[in-house]
Amino acid sequence: MIGWIGIIMCLFVSSLGALEELPPPQNLRAFSNLDSRVYLAWDPPAPAVLLVELYNDDGVPRGLDPGQPRDILSVRFTPSGACSLRSVKLFMFTPVRPDTIELHIWRDDGTGYPALFVGDLITPRRFVVSASYSWVEFDLSPYRIYLSGEDFHVGIVKVDTSLYYNVLVDGAPSVPPRSFLFSMRDFDFHTIMGDLMVRAVVKPLSAKSLPAAKRVQNFPIGFKSPIPYIPVFCPAILERSALLDYRIYRSTSPGGSFFLVGTTDSLYYDDLDVRNDSTYYYWVSAVYDGGESGYAGPVSATPRAGDGTIYDTLMYDSGVPSFAISWSPGYRMANRFSLPTIQKIVGIDCFIYARGMMRPGIYQIWGDVVDSTPVFILPSVDSVRTTGWHYIDIDRFNVYLSGDFLASINLYDASVAVGALHSSGARFSYDYDFLTRSWSVLPDTIYLIRVITSYSFSTVRVRLYPGWNMVSLPVLPENRSFSAIFPYAVPPAFRYNPITRSYARVDSLVEGEGYFVLSLDERTYEISGIPVRSYDIPVYRGWNMIGALSRPEPLSVSSIVAFPEAILADPRLYYFNTFLRRYESTTDLISGRGYYILSNGDGILRVRMRSE
Incomplete structure (x- = not known):
């Protein structure tokens, strides 16, 4: 029988029955x-x-692989052209307990066999597997493995010393064979009486999209594999x-x-x-x-x-992992989250598949750069003694954040395994490589890491940065003087007067108005008082400065009601970016910020928590 390639088009997770699945929010x-x-x-x-699944098996398991502990299983694949390797699937049988495998990706040696000792395309990675009788998928997208169309091999080293797990084999081997066993007893290759149920999921690429430094080099003429191979392709393309x-x-x-x-x-x-x-x-x-x-x-x-105070759980997962990932000590696994307002981080929740020692941390993200100094790291190592969801209470450490950040699990031994899901294009999860001291985003993996936050309507925090800051009062404190609210800022505040078209000094702040405040350093101010849930403010023809309400989430500019309705000439807001020293357009009011809005005439703006 001539070997063949089956191809499917998939969104999110590769499967034969999901050709027309439309992704949900x-x-x-x-x-x-x-x-x-x-x-x-x-x-x-x-x-x-667009993903393509390469496979040799017929999908029907007929037996178990013949490998012993430390033996190497391998399967040879021939992609139709340039591609990147996204994941590997194995049909596993682990009836007794979770076991460990070591996954390799090898070049072909030019004769149809894997180049075991010189052709590894990735640093071997170990996975904990628990699949009584099912397919298991391993995400390889973080490695960015680019293939120029040459043959490659997926290898599995049976590192566990037990005999309680196997890869399934079908009953119809390819001719010539494409599944091999390398025995550590005679140090030689052996063919397997069937195709190993191992599959490779790749993303087709154009030749121009292949990074030159990561291309798989072609073998010299005369060393190309002599084994013939005829691929069969599915012509359907899903847009x-x-x-x-x-x-x-x-x-x-x-x-x-x-x-x-x-x-x-x-x-x-x-x-x-x-x-x-x-x-x-x-x-x-x-x-x-x-x-x-x-x-x-x-x-x-x-x-x-x-x-009162409200709590929210930031999460990307469905609660049930499909596989687990472990790294060496010093590596980190994290999810990226974003908070529009300053909120308190009260806890980190993560799914632990294998027990061990770890140390959770939080890292701020500036643009796309992760700050090397953590905002918070647990003072002592957390020894995880049970599997399943593991909650780390950090409420007592008073960690307040806004903007983008990473919630990280920092590993202190190699036994810790964190639950994960496969999700194409997610780009919410990150890995930290201890050797290169760098973070990398994972486009197809979601870690089961969550963050619990709290927001108090009556006690809010406003952060000032060096320079001019555009702010407003989200609560009404008992003392509204500038020096009481911002004691370390440079007095006074300034507010634009649309009638005189000039800035006026302000010594006492009120709700609904926006102000400019000069700060000489970065500092967070805690302000307590009655929450601002609504206000009416007079506006005049031209530019007017307005404020925001006390709420954890943004309020759309479409919620602003104008009397008369026609005065809102430009239903957009403009906020001064202190870092970039420029105005930026936005459609959301965020607690603690001040904004410019353009009015086409005199009237009143009504800002409410909800439409009335």
Whole structure:
């Protein structure tokens, strides 16, 4: 039988039955404890990625591999052209307990066999496997393995000393054979009576997209493998449909029937048709011109009256890992999160598959650069003694953050394994290489790492940076003088007067107004008082400075009601970026910031937590 290649097109996870799956929104979250409303937010769907699955087996397991401990299994693949290797799939049988395998990617030696000792394309990586009788997928995207179209081999070293796991084999071997066993007893290759159920998932690339330094070098003429190979290709090509909007569904129970409550083309939604102290469950789908995606969710929220503290869980996962990853001591695994306002980090939650010692940390991200100095790192090593979800309470350390940051698991021994999921195009998870001292983003892997935050409506924090800062009061303190609110800033504050078209000195701050404040250093100010949940402010023809409300999430400029309606000539906001020393356009009001807005005439702007 002549060997063959099967090809499938897939979105997210490769599978034979998912040719037309449309990706749903990601990272759906719901905010509780808001008065008579539930706020939902989510991230855009992951981009569609064209993936091709290479395989030799017929998909029907007939037996187990004949390897002994320390033996090497390998499978030879021939891609149709330039590609990058994204993942490897194995059909595994581990009936007794989780076991460890060592995964290799080898070049071909020019005769159809793997170049075991000179041709490794990656540093061998070990995985903990628990699959009683199923496919297991290993994400290799962090290695950025680029192939120019030459043959390559996927190798599995049976590092575990037990005989309690195997790779499945089909009953129809390729002719000539493409699956091999390298025995450590006679130090030689042996053919296997069947094809190992090992598959390679690749992303086709154009020749121009191959980095020259990472291309697989062609073998000299005369050393090319003499074994013939005829690929068979699937001609179908799946193109991503255009994203139109999102649909929001709601239910009063997690398993009950749900109904459509609204649509939006934004990445957030305010559900105002709710009652305080009742719990609601939400699902969100993405609507394309080619149909509707599956659902993100459910997530739940309970609206409540009052000015208390709300908690939120930042997460990307569904709660159940599909595989686990371990690294050597000194390496780190992390997820990237973002907070629009300054919030308190009260805990880190992670799924531990194999026990060991670790030390959680938090690293700020500036642009795309991860700060080498951690914002926070647990003072002592955390010894994890149980598997499953592991919560690290850091509430007592008073860690406050805004913007982008990494929540990291810093490894202190090689036995720790963190749960993970495969998700094409996610780009939320990062690895830190101890040898190169650098972080790298993982495009196809999501770690099961979560962050729990809290936000107090009545006690907020405003951070000033060196230079002029555009700010506002999200709460009303008892003493509203400039020196009481910003005691280390340079007095006074300044506010633009649209009537005189000049800046005026301000010694006492009020709600709804925006101000310029000069700071000589970076400093965070804690301000306590009555939360600003709404305000009306007069505006005049031209530029006006306004403020934001006390809330953890942004408030869209579309929530601003103008009287008369026609005065909002430009429904956009302008915020002064202290770092770049320039104004930037935005459509969201963020707590603690001040903004410019352009009015086409005299009137009043009404800013509310919700539309009335």
